[in-house]
Amino acid sequence: MKFRFLFALLAVLATAVLPTVLSTPALAQAQAQQEGPDYAQWNKVASRVEKVLAEGKASTAAFDTLRGELVDWRTRFLDAQNINSARIKTLRDQISALGDPPAEGETEPQEIAKRRAELTKQLNEAQAPSLKAVEAYSRADGLIREIDQIIRERQADQLLQLGPSPVNPVNWAAGLTAIRGTLVEVGNELSSNWENPNARATMRSALPVTLLFLALAALLTVRGRRWMEMLSVFLAQRGRGRGRTLFSGIASLGQIVVPTLGIVLLAGALKSSAMLGLRTERLAQILPILGFTIFTAGWLGGRVFAQLGVSRAILTLPPERRAEGRFNSWIIGLILALAMLAQEVSKVETYSAEAVAVLSFPILLLAGLMLSRMGQLLLAHSRADSAESPEERPYRNRVAAFFGRAAIGAGLIGPLLAAVGYAEAGDFFVYPSILTLALMGFLLLLQRFVTDIYAILMGRDVEDPENGGDLIPVLIGMMLVLLSMPVLALIWGARIADLTELWTRFTAGYSIGGTRISPTSFLTFVVVFTLGYALTRLVQGMLRSTVLPKTKIDPGGQTALISGVGYVGIFLAGVVSVTTAGIDLSSLAIVAGALSVGIGFGLQTIVQNFVSGIILLIERPVSQGDWIEVGGVMGIVKDISVRSTRIQTFDRTDVIVPNADLIAGQVTNWTRQNLTGRVILKVGVAYGSDTRKVEKILMEIGESHPLVMVNPAPLVVFQGFGADALEFELRVILRDINYGLSVRTELNHEIARRFAEEGIEIPFAQRDIWLRNPETLRERPAPQPPGPFLPRQSAEPQPEPLADLGGDADADGGDGPR
Structure with a gap:
């Protein structure tokens, strides 16, 4: 038996995997609906198998033969569970259309009660074959499990069996x-x-x-x-x-x-x-x-x-x-x-x-x-x-x-x-x-x-x-490793029947909350969702490259519209794929409702940012390309996603701002409605300057710049008398505030040139310090007691002697006014 896996590898592909993969469930279901299993013959087979199991004397080969027969019956019963499925669904819809049955102690109209009784009787008759198939399926599945357990126990006993020693x-x-x-x-x-x-x-x-x-x-x-x-x-x-x-x-x-x-x-x-x-x-x-x-x-x-x-x-x-x-x-x-x-x-x-x-x-x-x-x-x-x-x-x-x-x-x-x-x-x-x-x-x-x-x-x-x-060869390699798992299982003693049993249970699916999810339904979900997602991306691409550029919608609005189409398309793709796959989520509603409470507390920040992102796309207080300031961050909006917004500062660094901050916080949008904006230049002139002349010069400078708007006209304000200068302000409105820094630089250059030509001085801060008794600073400090004697190390560099404090007052280390 130790080399049975070498002879069984090809048999796995020929007798286990390929027939299951290439089988036609629809044809099997149609045959089951037309003929149905022979339950009399099944009872004889099941009784014979139960008798053999009770005796426990059959060989492993005999058990394998019986198991194969049981698997065939179990497959028939699984197909028979779908008998009258369409009729059962119709009857259930009819009963649901009559409304909920009356509560205890209440009555309903006689016609409705009579009709409900008739439909209920028909439903019970239609469900009888499938229920009988479910019972027979459970019996066959239980017998198969018993045979598998006996064979595994025999394999374990054989593995631990003590035989004659070859070194004796x-x-x-x-x-x-x-x-x-x-x-x-x-x-x-x-x-x-x-x-x-x-x-x-x-x-x-x-x-x-x-x-x-x-x-x-x-x-x-x-x-x-x-x-x-x-x-x-x-x-x-x-x-x-x-x-x-x-x-x-x-x-x-x-x-x-x-x-x-x-x-x-x-x-x-x-x-x-x-x-x-x-x-x-x-x-x-x-x-x-x-x-x-x-x-x-x-x-x-x-x-x-x-x-x-x-x-x-x-x-x-x-x-x-x-x-x-x-x-x-x-x-x-x-x-x-x-x-x-x-x-x-x-x-x-x-x-x-x-x-x-x-x-x-x-x-x-x-x-x-x-x-x-x-x-x-x-x-x-x-x-x-x-x-x-x-x-x-x-x-x-x-x-x-x-x-x-x-x-x-x-x-x-x-x-x-x-x-x-x-x-x-x-x-x-x-x-x-x-x-x-x-x-x-x-x-x-x-x-x-x-x-x-x-x-x-x-x-x-x-x-x-x-x-x-490269990623693709690595992924293919992982798939090869997964596909080799059945071969590895055969090498280490697994039987072909074990692999076929796993494959059968996998293809039959698993029940979660009353809903059976099988590989077929999952594959249907994946295919439909992928097609819906691809169609959504195709529509987004057409809008981005063909339709929206020919409209008068601004770039921020185009981005918002494209993102909205993407969210709606993905949501519809998910709903359609779930419906097409036949996955009933109603039985999971209670579980999902309970989980949503915990998830809501744990992910409330993410949900808040998500809702804020939807609001941003609908109301559009901020759009892509706007110059905004929020939370001390100023820059250009580069991208608005579901959770956050990416802002590129003028230092060319990206700052990720949560969408909730843009909705709940104070946001300054410099370019939302228009590009106009004001620039204020503060100028100080020396005391004694002609203030009217300064005002005239500043007005001429402001009016001469091409980006400064004529209406409203530039404004010169004499703010007051400062500590060091007469303070003026030049206030101008620019056609495009994006050029604010360059305009400020050009106006400052022009102010410096005109003031120099007109002889107007721009003062700088000065301070005069007076000492009342400088002579006391020249007195020697009181002598300090000598410290402990330390031997001189000749190898260490010695500091230069300090200059006498009684010498030059400006010498290094001296005291005095500076």
Whole structure:
């Protein structure tokens, strides 16, 4: 049983997934509505299964057969639950149209009561088949669960079953006797067929075909793989074009196909010789599987541990460790083939438990050794990273280190358990671990293949080191990992029935608050919502580029209109998609109402900003491109979103302001209604200047500027008498306040020039300081007591002596007026 997952992989795709995916639920539902399940036959089947479960003596294969029959019945009952669904919906709508039934102690008109009774009776009759199907579905589902539980318990018991120890010398004789008996039986079959005249006559007649098959088999098996390897190297090193490495990888698949075809021809040659018996013919049938296993392991190791120059590196290893990895891959392939051969032979010959343990233990021991060596290579790859700490290493290398340690542990634990006598547990640790590493290597190759194809489509060289940073190949790689989960489950002992059961429950959907959500309804929701969202974006694009530019709506209004169309379109897309998918949200209304209270308290700020954003788009007190000031922030509005508004200050920095501040706070909009604005320039002149002349000059300067409006005219105001100057103000109204700073600068330049020409002085602040008794500042301070003596360090620089305070009063360190 330890290799059943190798034979079951193709069966999963053929018998489990594809029939479910390609099935037609509508056709099954129509057939169920026309015929309906045979409940009499179902009762007989269910009773028989219940009896078998009660006895508990059936084999696992028998339980699997019964389970398959139950699954078929359960599928019929699931389809039968939709019988009369349209009629039931119509009757329920009719009953709802009559209104709520009267409360206790109340009555309703006789005609309505009579009609309600008739409709209720019809509804009960229409629901009877579906209710019966629901009951039968529950019974079948329960029986399936019981069978699954029994099989899992048997698997666990078998895994922990203690058998004969292969290291016990007492059991060695059984193993040697078994293998000697098999060889003797094979020799007897060949000798018996050779002595049979009919068999020899058949062999002579088929000799040309047999020799041809043998020659082709020898050629393809011995030289075919070498030829394909040379072709792959040639394409990688001398090929032209961006995809030479990719084409080399595709050509390398011939290293599996060509020699395996040779093994198939060899098996055909052996069968055509007419010399095979029952045992040898059974062994000849599995030869292609054994050859495929060996060559696949060699090819996978050759690609994962490829030589530098032939393929790009997947693992960071030196050349000698790569060669070790390729050698280990071939040995692992041979070990797996030997294990499969030993398992098949033990089935044909019905070996004893002692013989099976003795014959399988050396193979398991070699497999554990090779698994540990592969784990060491993974650890060497993870340690080749130059990061100082494990946390700084890439996640991929940390995963490789984990699997490396797990492989070493499994390679040691498995043979030890088998040596004690837990053969099944030992096989469970070693062989699935080997296949898991093989699956990881295959996924890495697929990821590299997808990355190379994406690079070619993007017009880049496959060997470009930047190819690994694209998002789409990474997402595809994640999808590949998810799709490999069923294979990984089969490797670690899951049954095909377990996977099909999970798929059945997944496709049936899950009930949430009385509403059943299935993958079909979810997919319908996603498709309809995506189409609605795309249509909304298309309408927005048409409005932005074609319709609105031809109108007289200002840019801020156009942005508000486009945003409103987007919000309405997304809301309608959500409503239509939910309705189309058939999701009934009425049963979730109470739960949603309860959650909305908590969400309202937790997200009240976000909701407040959202509502404020809607108000901004409707009332438009602030539009895109306006010059505003809010909360001490002044700048140009660049974008208004649902939650916040982005303002670009005059320092070219972006400030994100919540929409609630624009609604609840005080906002100054300099350019909302028009672009006009006032600039005030304060000017001071010296005392003694002609104030009328100053007023005239300032008026001429204001009127002469081209951006200053004539009506209202500039205004000069004599503000008053300041501490240092006569204070004037020049107040002008500009046509475009956006040029306020440049106009202010030009007016100031012109004021400075005209005042200089007219001899008008612009004073600056002056202060005179008078000291009443400066002579006291020249007196020496009282002597201070000497401090503690410190020895002089000759190596340290010594400060210069201070100047005498009685000397120059302006000397550094002196006191006096400055």
